[in-house]
Amino acid sequence: MANELKQSDPLPLGVAAGMRPARQRAPHPMQSHSIHVDLLIILLGLLASTVVVIALLLLPTAWQDVAAPLLLFLRVIVGLPMVLLLPGYALVAALFPDRSIGMAERMVMTVGGSLVSAIAAGVVLNYVGDIRRESVLVALSIITLAASLLAYVRRTNRVARGEAAAPRRITGMGMSSGSAALFGVSALLVSAAVVASVINAQIQRDPPFTQFWMVPATPTATTSSSATPTALTLTDGKLRVGIHNFEGEAAVYAMNIKVDDEVVLHAPNIALEQGTNWQMPIQLDVPPTARRIEAQLFRIDNASASAQSNPSAYRSVALDLKPQVGP
Amino acid sequence: MAIRPAGPGLAWVTGIATLALLLLAWANAASRDGQGWGDWGFWIGLLAMFVVSLWRATSADASRSERIAVLCIFALAVYLAKVLHSPAEFTFSDEFTHWNATNNILSTAHLFYDNALLPITAYYPGLHLITATVSELTGLPIFASGLIVLGLGRMVMMATLFLFYEQVGRSGRIAALAALLYAANPNFVFFTAQFAYESMALVLAGVALFALARRANPAERQPTAMFIVAALCLAAVVITHHLTSYILLALLLIWTLVHAGVSVYRRRNSAAGTNTNTITIPTRIVTRGPFWALVVMLLALGVWTAGATDFRAYNYIAPNLNSAAAELGRLLSLQGQSRQLFRDYAGGVATPLERVVGIAAVLMIVVILPFGLLQIWRRYRTHSLAMTLAVVAVAYPVAQVLRLTQSGAEAANRSSEFVFLGAAFVLAVAVMGWMKQPVTRQQVQSYKKVALHLGGVALFAGGLIAGWPPWARLPGSYLVSADSRSVSLRTNEAALWANEVLGPGNRIATDRVNRQRMGSYGGQHTVTSYADQVRVAEVFFAPQVDDRAIRLLQRGQVRYLVVDSRLSDGLPYSGVYFERGEPGTFQHTIPFTSTLLTKFEQVPGASLIFNDGFIKIYDVGALTDGQ
Numbered sequence: 001m002a003n004e005l006k007q008s009d010p011l012p013l014g015v016a017a018g019m020r021p022a023r024q025r026a027p028h029p030m031q032s033h034s035i036h037v038d039l040l041i042i043l044l045g046l047l048a049s050t051v052v053v054i055a056l057l058l059l060p061t062a063w064q065d066v067a068a069p070l071l072l073f074l075r076v077i078v079g080l081p082m083v084l085l086l087p088g089y090a091l092v093a094a095l096f097p098d099r100s101i102g103m104a105e106r107m108v109m110t111v112g113g114s115l116v117s118a119i120a121a122g123v124v125l126n127y128v129g130d131i132r133r134e135s136v137l138v139a140l141s142i143i144t145l146a147a148s149l150l151a152y153v154r155r156t157n158r159v160a161r162g163e164a165a166a167p168r169r170i171t172g173m174g175m176s177s178g179s180a181a182l183f184g185v186s187a188l189l190v191s192a193a194v195v196a197s198v199i200n201a202q203i204q205r206d207p208p209f210t211q212f213w214m215v216p217a218t219p220t221a222t223t224s225s226s227a228t229p230t231a232l233t234l235t236d237g238k239l240r241v242g243i244h245n246f247e248g249e250a251a252v253y254a255m256n257i258k259v260d261d262e263v264v265l266h267a268p269n270i271a272l273e274q275g276t277n278w279q280m281p282i283q284l285d286v287p288p289t290a291r292r293i294e295a296q297l298f299r300i301d302n303a304s305a306s307a308q309s310n311p312s313a314y315r316s317v318a319l320d321l322k323p324q325v326g327p
Numbered sequence: 328m329a330i331r332p333a334g335p336g337l338a339w340v341t342g343i344a345t346l347a348l349l350l351l352a353w354a355n356a357a358s359r360d361g362q363g364w365g366d367w368g369f370w371i372g373l374l375a376m377f378v379v380s381l382w383r384a385t386s387a388d389a390s391r392s393e394r395i396a397v398l399c400i401f402a403l404a405v406y407l408a409k410v411l412h413s414p415a416e417f418t419f420s421d422e423f424t425h426w427n428a429t430n431n432i433l434s435t436a437h438l439f440y441d442n443a444l445l446p447i448t449a450y451y452p453g454l455h456l457i458t459a460t461v462s463e464l465t466g467l468p469i470f471a472s473g474l475i476v477l478g479l480g481r482m483v484m485m486a487t488l489f490l491f492y493e494q495v496g497r498s499g500r501i502a503a504l505a506a507l508l509y510a511a512n513p514n515f516v517f518f519t520a521q522f523a524y525e526s527m528a529l530v531l532a533g534v535a536l537f538a539l540a541r542r543a544n545p546a547e548r549q550p551t552a553m554f555i556v557a558a559l560c561l562a563a564v565v566i567t568h569h570l571t572s573y574i575l576l577a578l579l580l581i582w583t584l585v586h587a588g589v590s591v592y593r594r595r596n597s598a599a600g601t602n603t604n605t606i607t608i609p610t611r612i613v614t615r616g617p618f619w620a621l622v623v624m625l626l627a628l629g630v631w632t633a634g635a636t637d638f639r640a641y642n643y644i645a646p647n648l649n650s651a652a653a654e655l656g657r658l659l660s661l662q663g664q665s666r667q668l669f670r671d672y673a674g675g676v677a678t679p680l681e682r683v684v685g686i687a688a689v690l691m692i693v694v695i696l697p698f699g700l701l702q703i704w705r706r707y708r709t710h711s712l713a714m715t716l717a718v719v720a721v722a723y724p725v726a727q728v729l730r731l732t733q734s735g736a737e738a739a740n741r742s743s744e745f746v747f748l749g750a751a752f753v754l755a756v757a758v759m760g761w762m763k764q765p766v767t768r769q770q771v772q773s774y775k776k777v778a779l780h781l782g783g784v785a786l787f788a789g790g791l792i793a794g795w796p797p798w799a800r801l802p803g804s805y806l807v808s809a810d811s812r813s814v815s816l817r818t819n820e821a822a823l824w825a826n827e828v829l830g831p832g833n834r835i836a837t838d839r840v841n842r843q844r845m846g847s848y849g850g851q852h853t854v855t856s857y858a859d860q861v862r863v864a865e866v867f868f869a870p871q872v873d874d875r876a877i878r879l880l881q882r883g884q885v886r887y888l889v890v891d892s893r894l895s896d897g898l899p900y901s902g903v904y905f906e907r908g909e910p911g912t913f914q915h916t917i918p919f920t921s922t923l924l925t926k927f928e929q930v931p932g933a934s935l936i937f938n939d940g941f942i943k944i945y946d947v948g949a950l951t952d953g954q
């Protein structure tokens with residue numbers, strides 16, 4: 001194998017498999033400013049992120065709703081590099097102001113550095129403030145700006161000493177137009193496959209169903225995990241009842257509400273399209289001695305399941321108001 | 328970096344990977360509709376990606392940049408295979424836990440918020456912080472943000488593996504082969520691609536190891552900068568995943584010891600008058616070895632474990648390790664019951680072909696490893712990192728013994744992504760050494776290439792067979808307690824209903840599948856033995872809601888019971904209906920009795936407040952508040 005090195009040789013860095021050794025060539029004096037082009041791009045990226053975030057803050061809510069798709073697109077375009085590339089690139093530029101690492105190494109450490117920056121920013125913000133959009137942007141910007149400044153200083157010093165600085169430029173990624181077209185077509189096909197899979201996965205394959213529920217209208221739910229549960233109470237006779245149709249088709253329901261086996265409310269016709277829900281607050285005159293409130297749901301668009309032909313309800317829920325513990 | 332024009336090989340890799348992904352998308356869709364050919368489509372697609380990548384990445388005429396590009400395409404394609412499995416939402420059990428941890432950061436703007444699904448995850452927020460940051464700045468939901476973060480991470484990990492192995496093996500072909508063989512570890516395709524903290528920790532650990540390997544190279548011109556990169560990544564690993572950080576610490580410790588040994592060996596064998604004699608061994612260990620990385624790792628672990636996590640990870644990991652050790656001890660003393668291989672907890676048995684490939688893969692590794700170790704001794708015995716990887720590789724056969732026990736099997740499975748770091752390198756050295764041996768006829772060399780690709784396919788397929796059960800590889804109809812296969816609109820909608828109508832934070836007891844949804848989308852506090860030290864599962868197994876059951880509910884302060892009648896449809900594919908420690912854990916032989924699920928309807932004080940036909944929610948507040 002031509003690429004193999006002898007065991008005794010130290011590995012010339014970045015030349016393991018056919019690469020030319022990294023040359024330390026000083027840039028021409030006229031090129032000394034061009035070595036900072038990448039840092040300038042970083043600054044522009046930072047600026048774009050800041051502008052988008054400020055725009056989001058200043059834009060009236062109504063406008064935000066109208067321009068939601070465009071805003072999301074803009075936020076993705078500027079937000080992803082802001083988190084996953086820019087801080088790491090700046091850090092790597094500061095740490096390696098020379099050409100001692102290849103492009104692959106630089107990219108790997110760029111992403112690694114960005115991930116570390118996001119973690120570090122979050123941990124610090126947790127102790128000094130909140131982890132919010134604005135504070136995260138400020139923290140990542142500080143990291144990126146500080147690292148960029150350091151990179152600028154170190155590169156400038158190297159140039160002043162007549163040493164090579166800045167990474168080599170990426171020129172066309174060595175890709176022919178045919179290869180680029182193939183990559184483009186591949187990306188389109190794979191994207192289409194992913195979108196088609198998303199649509200396919202969202203098709204309802206579960207057996208059709210209807211959610212039916214009834215809870216006291218006065219919230220009795222605990223709000224913290226350490227709170228002690230509270231017994232279900234119905235002091236004011238107020239209830240909330242709801243239906244959600246997932247039958248894969250429009251459905252028509254009827255509902256009975258019974259207090260101790262006596263029907264006190266009958267809703268004869270509740271029509272719901274697929275995916276829609278219905279809920280209603282109900283005020284009942286519940287006697288203090290009442291033991292049980294039961295709600296029954298019938299499907300009346302389906303003869304076999306209707307209230308008339310089939311006395312057993314399609315769904316039923318019940319509140320037990322007189323707990324008697326134990327067997 | 329000099330970039331050569333991408334050759335036709337890369338175009339082949341791209342084209343075939345694309346076709347393979349289209350086939351996989353089709354196979355997943357077919358499997359959702361219950362068509363049996365999906366399984367074949369899955370294997371053909373996945374193996375096509377591997378073979379074409381193996382062919383090009385290990386080709387003698389491929390350039391370095393082409394090898395890296397091929398590996399990145401492979402990593403992305405395999406990751407997309409996982410995405411195509413669950414393209415619309417997270418479906419793996421652990422993913423709900425980490426979705427919840429990320430959601431907690433977004434909703435509270437702080438770390439360490441209680442995550443009842445797995446409390447320890449709140450104290451290792453690396454992945455959650457990155458995903459939350461992406462979500463905050465882009466406006467994307469957690470699901471999309473997580474996919475992007477991990478997709479990028481997987482490509483970086485594969486490139487990093489190449490760069491790392493390149494430093495150790497001093498050969499682009501060995502590095503490419505080792506990186507691809509690493510992908511043959513049982514957890515590569517699905518487990519370490521899921522939205523979970525270990526997936527991100529492996530990426531960061533890879534970058535750290537690469538930077539340390541570069542730093543150890545005498546030709547490195549920026550050792551301090553490399554050390555800073557490594558130190559930052561090591562600290563990030565500590566914040567991201569407990570187990571990965573412990574194993575990384577162990578690896579650094581082994582490397583330091585091996586480095587010391589190699590230094591002694593070099594000193595004894597060096598010729599008089601060389602530079603080696605002028606550097607003392609302690610100096611060599613401290614200045615050129617991983618010693619300072621070990622110090623950084625220890626410091627970071629100490630600060631984070633004591634300061635932020637209050638040693639919670641110990642309480643989480645220790646019982647599992649103790650259980651594995653005890654079961655292995657029982658097995659070795661012929662007192663324990665061994666685990667049946669290739670059989671799932673629901674009674675399903677792998678096909679004969681899968682069994683053959685699975686066993687062949689293990690045998691191939693066990694047989695080839697000694698040759699690789701011999702090669703490493705001959706070629707790399709003065710290279711401390713190569714020797715360290717050889718030491719790690721020796722753990723592979725030991726891990727296979729652990730697979731014979733229940734707890735050991737999980738330990739073996741969970742360790743594979745770490746053990747393969749060494750095993751893949753040793754295998755690659757052995758295989759490339761064999762490929763390089765001169766042959767008299769060209770035909771023999773061709774046979775060797777065919778054997779390389781067939782062997783690679785067997786290892787990759789065998790790894791996946793060992794690591795991921797057949798029913799979980801593709802989506803499909805509902806299965807009982809089967810994580811991604813138990814995904815249903817009904818379960819998700821019940822959780823969303825609970826969040827909207829009951830409000831968040833209620834204490835809920837339910838089965839394994841509903842728990843993940845209720846605890847994430849539902850925003851509820853799910854009560855478990857590992858989070859609350861209350862075995863509420865016993866309430867469901869009790870023949871009636873007696874005083875003991877009520878006391879358990881009271882101890883757990885349970886407000887709602889979520890009862891899914893589908894549990895009685897069959898045996899649990901994950902081995903448990905509710906959680907580990909339930910009666911019959913991993914040994915259920917009869918399905919859950921439906922009367923155990925309907926018993927709550929007759930309990931005075933239990934109100935049925937939600938009913939969708941299968942899932943019923945009972946308000947048991949009247950039972951548990953002491954009335």
